[in-house]
Amino acid sequence: xxxxxxxxxxxxxxxxxxxxxxxxxxxxLINFKSNTAEAENTLQQIKDAGGNGELMQFDVAHKEQxxxxxxxxxxxxxxxxxxxxxxxxxxxxDSLLTWMxxxxxxxxxxTNLDSFFYTTRLVLNSxxxxxxxxxxxxxxxxxxxxxxxxxxxxxxxxGVIGATKALAQEVGRQGITVNALAPGFIKTxxxxxxxxxxxxxxxxxxRFGLPExxxxxxxxxxxxxxxxxxxxVLSINGGxxx
Numbered sequence: 001x002x003x004x005x006x007x008x009x010x011x012x013x014x015x016x017x018x019x020x021x022x023x024x025x026x027x028x029l030i031n032f033k034s035n036t037a038e039a040e041n042t043l044q045q046i047k048d049a050g051g052n053g054e055l056m057q058f059d060v061a062h063k064e065q066x067x068x069x070x071x072x073x074x075x076x077x078x079x080x081x082x083x084x085x086x087x088x089x090x091x092x093x094d095s096l097l098t099w100m101x102x103x104x105x106x107x108x109x110x111t112n113l114d115s116f117f118y119t120t121r122l123v124l125n126s127x128x129x130x131x132x133x134x135x136x137x138x139x140x141x142x143x144x145x146x147x148x149x150x151x152x153x154x155x156x157x158x159g160v161i162g163a164t165k166a167l168a169q170e171v172g173r174q175g176i177t178v179n180a181l182a183p184g185f186i187k188t189x190x191x192x193x194x195x196x197x198x199x200x201x202x203x204x205x206x207r208f209g210l211p212e213x214x215x216x217x218x219x220x221x222x223x224x225x226x227x228x229x230x231x232x233v234l235s236i237n238g239g240x241x242x
Contacts, residue, residue: 008089012188022051168231184237204239
């Protein structure tokens with residue numbers, strides 16, 4: 001059984017990636033923090049389409065939860081290695097730096113950057129033993145361009161981009177690729193409060209993207225055919241910034 005783990009897989013981009021991975025034949029581990037109903041809905045959609053998977057509840061911001069839940073699963077499933085890891089979970093707590101609280105900084109860094117380290121380190125061992133793996137990190141336009149009011153988020157995502165490039169060089173000879181997807185404005189609950197009519201005028205294709213379009217790119221990077229692509233950041237932003 002080949003497995004794919006998607007963090008933050010219950011909604012939005014993560015949900016679309018879970019459904020896409022299941023369509024590719026992966027047994028999908030759907031990580032979520034607290035919204036059990038949405039996670040179960042994602043799993044049900046996968047099963048209705050003929051796929052399979054299971055829910056994996058832990059908060060990516062807490063390393064002890066990652067070790068306990070994910071570590072225990074890996075130990076109990078040595079014959080079912082995780083071939084694809086999609087580090088998708090993330091949060092925003094926007095504020096100008098002058099007014100940003102310690103909690104806003106710590107929460108965003110922990111959820112978006114620290115989670116990459118603790119989750120990837122656990123999964124990487126079996127990938128190296130099997131000499132195959134696909135690690136896909138969902139970053140952001142903010143991590144490339146930087147956006148005002150998002151110093152914490154931009155710093156976290158830029159950190160993941162740097163880590164992506166470094167890790168790709170460490171594990172390439174083991175048949176493991178490490179890449180990042182950098183979405184721009186995508187129709188999810190994270191962009192619900194934005195004025196799409198105004199913002200789309202800044203986007204060359206004149207619209208927000210869809211979670212399924214990000215999932216399609218993730219599927220490409222997860223495929224065996226992408227084995228010569230590593231350490232890259234693929235922007236999915238309608239031409240907004242490149």
